[in-house]
Amino acid sequence: MCTTCGCSVTESVMITDPATGASTAVAGPDHGHSHAHGEHHHHHEDLHHHHYDTEAPQTGAQGRTVKLEQDLLAKNQLVAERNRGRFEGREILAVNLMSSPGAGKTTLLEKTIGALDQSASVYVVEGDQATVNDADRIKATGAPVVQVNTGAGCHLDAAMLSRAVDELRPSRGAILFIENVGNLICPALFDLGEHAKVVILSVTEGEDKPIKYPHMFRACQAMLISKIDLLPYVRFSMQRCVDYARQINPEIRIFPVSAETGEGMDAWYDWLNAERDAVIQS
Amino acid sequence: VEGAALDIIAINGRARCRACGEEIEIGSFADGCACGGRNLHVIAGEELRLKDMEVA
Numbered sequence: 001m002c003t004t005c006g007c008s009v010t011e012s013v014m015i016t017d018p019a020t021g022a023s024t025a026v027a028g029p030d031h032g033h034s035h036a037h038g039e040h041h042h043h044h045e046d047l048h049h050h051h052y053d054t055e056a057p058q059t060g061a062q063g064r065t066v067k068l069e070q071d072l073l074a075k076n077q078l079v080a081e082r083n084r085g086r087f088e089g090r091e092i093l094a095v096n097l098m099s100s101p102g103a104g105k106t107t108l109l110e111k112t113i114g115a116l117d118q119s120a121s122v123y124v125v126e127g128d129q130a131t132v133n134d135a136d137r138i139k140a141t142g143a144p145v146v147q148v149n150t151g152a153g154c155h156l157d158a159a160m161l162s163r164a165v166d167e168l169r170p171s172r173g174a175i176l177f178i179e180n181v182g183n184l185i186c187p188a189l190f191d192l193g194e195h196a197k198v199v200i201l202s203v204t205e206g207e208d209k210p211i212k213y214p215h216m217f218r219a220c221q222a223m224l225i226s227k228i229d230l231l232p233y234v235r236f237s238m239q240r241c242v243d244y245a246r247q248i249n250p251e252i253r254i255f256p257v258s259a260e261t262g263e264g265m266d267a268w269y270d271w272l273n274a275e276r277d278a279v280i281q282s
Numbered sequence: 283v284e285g286a287a288l289d290i291i292a293i294n295g296r297a298r299c300r301a302c303g304e305e306i307e308i309g310s311f312a313d314g315c316a317c318g319g320r321n322l323h324v325i326a327g328e329e330l331r332l333k334d335m336e337v338a
Contacts, residue, residue: 063336063338064337066334066336068333069331069333072331218311248312251321
């Protein structure tokens, strides 16, 4: 998990608005602060992880066991629920898009924004370790976007999303796409407060990804099998991929798509519109 | 943290079968129920909890 992949290293998280080029560092290393139990949901300015930030009494006692009983993801969960309430209150459909690097998340988003343009305001949060390249691509579509650079981090967490949404200020009834850091492992663990998690698997990656990375495919409500225009050139069994995905998650919705040719994209848009209607009517 | 040791206590996965309602032990997300049901609701085994710390 994250301690092994190195993302718990404290390093600055940057949020960039590509429209102005203004960047803000939002994570200063902030170890050693302490607060009473139950006061965790104050406004954190620091966005680095708090996996090990629990109240360990420094008594100086020798060889004594300190009971901690802390869920390591409890703080993220609290912030995620705040995000969720914020989205519900403003009838915003927040969709967390996840995949390995290069599966086609940004291209899919570019096409999706163009197609949904008439019916809904679309906002985008871009997550990458470095560069504002993806935000620049989204900006070119006309959709408001902010880039979160996670530094050493391998995923977005709820606090990063909260700060990004502060900057974006999506309008009531908007669709908010969150393009997570390309990674099939850690992003599955971090609830952002989104309405739906969607995983994108490109046919060039191989059909067994769902059973190799079961946590990701289990966490998602929908899976897009992307780049299907390349099917004639790669060894990829659509049927086996679908079987593997359903083995891990029998209820997952599956959409084979090509953002390049547009094949299958209508079913994806229909699903998005239905989810949006549900958010607005609920 | 030099010389510190990390003890990881793995919890067995448990799930309820949505088909027959039986509570079963599972080793992976791909496991199925004895009744043939594959749609499982995982109820335990995904916890990430820091239980205690021994301070020297």
